[in-house]
Amino acid sequence: MTGPLGGLLVVDLSRALAGPHAAMMLGDLGARVIKVESPGTGDDTRAWGPPFVGPEDARESTYFLSCNRNKESIALDLKSAEGADALRALIAGADVLVENFRPGVMARLGLGDDELSALNARLVVLSITGFGHDGPEGGRAGYDQIAQGEAGLMSLTGPSPDDPQRVGVPIGDLLAGMYGAYGVLAALRERDETGRGQVVRTSLLAAIVGVHAFQGTRYTVAGEVGRAQGNHHPSIAPYGLFRTADGPVQIAVGSEPLWQALCRAIDLDPATPGLATNPERVANRAALIATIEAAFAERSSAEVLAQLEAAGIPAGVVRTLDEVYAWPQTRAQGLVVEVDHPTLGPIELPGPPLRFFDLEGEERTRRAHVAPPTLGQHDDAVREWLATT
DSSP: OOSTTTTOEEEEOOOSSHHHHHHHHHHHTTOEEEEEEOTTTOSGGGGOOSOEESOGGGOEEHHHHTSOOSOEEEEOOTTSHHHHHHHHHHHHTOSEEEEOOOTTHHHHTTOOHHHHHHHOTTOEEEEEESSOSSSTTTTOOOOHHHHHHHTTTGGGSSSSTTSOOOOSSOHHHHHHHHHHHHHHHHHHHHHHHHSOOOEEEEEHHHHHHTTOTHHHHHHHTTOOOOOOOTTBOSSSSSEEEEEOSSSEEEEEOOSHHHHHHHHHHHTOOTTOTTTSSHHHHHHTHHHHHHHHHHHHTTSOHHHHHHHHHHHTOOEEOOOOHHHHHHOHHHHHTTOEEEEEETTTEEEEEEOOSOOOBOTTSOBOOOOOOOOOOOTTTTHHHHHHHHHHO
16 A cells, blocks of 8 residues: 555554544554454444444444544454464554554453564564553553543533533543554664564553643642633633624634634724723633623524625635535545445445645645455455464
8 A cells, every 4th residue: 555654564453442533643744544343343443323224134333433544454363373374464563553452452362562572573562541551550451531531631521510421422432542653653662673572562541631722830839720601711711602693603722813803893992991902801701702602692503604705704604414415515525435345336435534645735645545454354364474474
């Protein structure tokens, strides 16, 4: 497969979402990814539904389809001698191994760090856990919603501190996969210099804490504990969701010149007492929201957006997912790809978020993306390849 990681082999031992997402990112970048699954059942997410799609005798989980494009699948019983030997042969020729077992499971499979190093000293191992590989709670099982709560994200999300909410996608899993892929690329770069691989470790806990951003320093430096406060920014105002006559719009006024431009657009004095500066507007957010929504109350969201665009105010609507995937801008960015699935036929998938261009501005050509595999779809092909390597 062409791409920046063309020629690299990734063995994906992971299941569910964090590890598979990391391996899929590497596949998107051109690596060959061989997914090792349990015979009969496969990755846990093959059973995560509804919705399921396809013929009754070959149902596929849309959850599985979301995180396994650009992979091959081989079903191996790792408790059997044949399965263990095949896995070791794969690892011996691999550049990257991805796993998200609980701490200690790889060692029990005879694939602890020392064994992996002896098998392939150039191997980069990505290991993802729920709460870390060590520490007083390092052995805990990691599921996204639990991690969102434990890592503080839910306390920042929702309409109020009394109603914590999970993010609408498994963001802890996805972030752990993203950080993991990022770490793998750094380890591969270092391997270019040293000739040796290493183990990259991250967790759902680490990934969520890693994106606390200003909410983290708000506490660690200023001693303020952030709390959920709905759809408005805790440090910038106006910055959030506002109602119009027929639906909400979102506005981001991130500077004083933008505030003055907004005030001109809605006939408001920018020096209004209590609203003249950003700290004042944050302190008087409720009054600010009421003032802006009163100005929008008799106009449709389309009219408001047109007025804001003319004034140079960053603004937008809240789209449903069907609207997002139909949006020409989404498709123009390559964020929807069509693949040919062996049982479902042509299907559309969310596409990778990276594009590559040469310095002259021409987009680099890559091969078409490959559909997520059916369980064991590549058993024969991978075994034949192993027999010749």
